[in-house]
Amino acid sequence: xxxxxxxxxxxxxxxxxxxxxxxxxxxxxxxxxxxxxxxxxxxxxxxxxxxxxxxxxxxxxxxxxxxxxxxxxxxxxxxxxxxxxxxxxxxxxxxxxxxxxxxxxxxxxxxxxxxxxxxxxxxxxxxxxxxxxxxxxxxxxxxxxxxxxxxxxxxxxxxxxxxxxxxxxxxxxxxxxxxxxxxxxxxxxxxxxxxxxxxxxxxxxxxxxxxxxxxxxxxxxxxx
Numbered sequence: 001x002x003x004x005x006x007x008x009x010x011x012x013x014x015x016x017x018x019x020x021x022x023x024x025x026x027x028x029x030x031x032x033x034x035x036x037x038x039x040x041x042x043x044x045x046x047x048x049x050x051x052x053x054x055x056x057x058x059x060x061x062x063x064x065x066x067x068x069x070x071x072x073x074x075x076x077x078x079x080x081x082x083x084x085x086x087x088x089x090x091x092x093x094x095x096x097x098x099x100x101x102x103x104x105x106x107x108x109x110x111x112x113x114x115x116x117x118x119x120x121x122x123x124x125x126x127x128x129x130x131x132x133x134x135x136x137x138x139x140x141x142x143x144x145x146x147x148x149x150x151x152x153x154x155x156x157x158x159x160x161x162x163x164x165x166x167x168x169x170x171x172x173x174x175x176x177x178x179x180x181x182x183x184x185x186x187x188x189x190x191x192x193x194x195x196x197x198x199x200x201x202x203x204x205x206x207x208x209x210x211x212x213x214x215x216x217x218x219x220x221x222x223x224x
Contacts, residue, residue, distance in 0.1 A: 001158055001159050003155070005158070006155040006156075006158040006159060007155065009158055010158055010163075011163070011205075011208055011209070012164075012165045012166070013124065013163040013164065013198045013205055014099075014116075014119065014124045014165060014202075014204045014205065015119075015124055015125060015198070015199040015202030015204050015205050016123075016124055016125045016126040016127070016163070016194065016197060016198060016199055017125075017196060017197045017198070017199050018127060019127065019196070020051075020052070020127050021051070021127055021128050021162065021195060021196055021197075023051060025160055025162075026049050026195070028160075029153055029156045029157065029160065030047060030049065030153070032152070032156055033149055033153040033156055034149070035152070036145070036148040036149040036151075036152040037145065037148055038145045038148075038149075039141050039142070039144075039145060042138075042142060043145075044135060044138045044142040044146060045132060045134060045145070045146050045149045046132065046133045046134060046135075046183075046187060047130055047131070047132055048131040048133075048181050048183075049129075049130050050128065050129045050130070050131065051127065051128050052127070055123065055127070055128065055129045057180065058129065058131075058176075058177070058180055058181075059121060059122050059129075061176050061179075061180055062121040062173050062176055063121065064176075065173060065175075066118070066121065070114075071172055072121075072172035072176070073172045073173065073174070073175055073176075074172060075168075075171035075172045075174065076171065076174055076188050076189065077171070077190075079168045079171060080092070087212075087216075091212075094210075095209050095210070098207055098209070099207050100113060100116070102203045102204050102206050102207050103116065103203050103204050104203075116204075120167055120169035120170075121169065121170070121173065123167075123192070123194040123196075124165060124194050125196070125199070126194035126195055126196035127195075127196045128194070128195040128196055129192055129193070129194060129195075130153070130192060130193040130195065131170065131177055131181065131183075131189065131191075131192050132146065132150070132189075132190045132191050132192070132193070133183055133187040133188060133189045133190060134187060134188055134190060135186060135187055135188075136186055136187065136188050137186075146190065150166055150191075150193065153193065153195075154166065154193075157195055161197070162196060162197060163195075163196065163197065163198040164193055164194060164195050165193065165194045166191060166192075166193050167191055167192040167193060167194060168190075168191045169192070170189070170191055170192030171189065171190065171191060174188075174189040177189050
């Protein structure tokens, strides 16, 4: 698979088959992804890869926490800006509505929407869950590096016939994650990622999010 095909077919998959992914494949993907660009070669990322029972235990603990607080808690950073402006606010709203529309869940059906939302903390059924953290001393440049690392993993997943879903939904569960995985306090827990084989029969996986036209966000100049 070339890079263009990997980019074109990468999407946030929210329903996975239970088929296992070999540990060796996960190790290969992580090793290759570590070639992602990193300013000063800091390589600021930290990863916990959870497979099988290790993944199941985090899911169990997350559900236990949801009984106390349905949203897990308060994340250590703003997942979205508190006062999100246009056009970003509309883009976020539209993709959410499109996602639920693929499953035939109307806006007023809060119960079914909540059921789907909770699937976040089951890694959407994926057999592999990744948790990413980073030393708190890191700044905006290193957060950018972490994003490149995440993208590298997701593109490599396509090469191996796998799909993925990056999940900032895990950020509010940082206390649960920290206790289970013994993540030191000097590291901030950023997000999770589901990895596995897509369930192509699931309606939700038919969603391909829209992208704004090039002229909305790019300026290309050829003269001074």
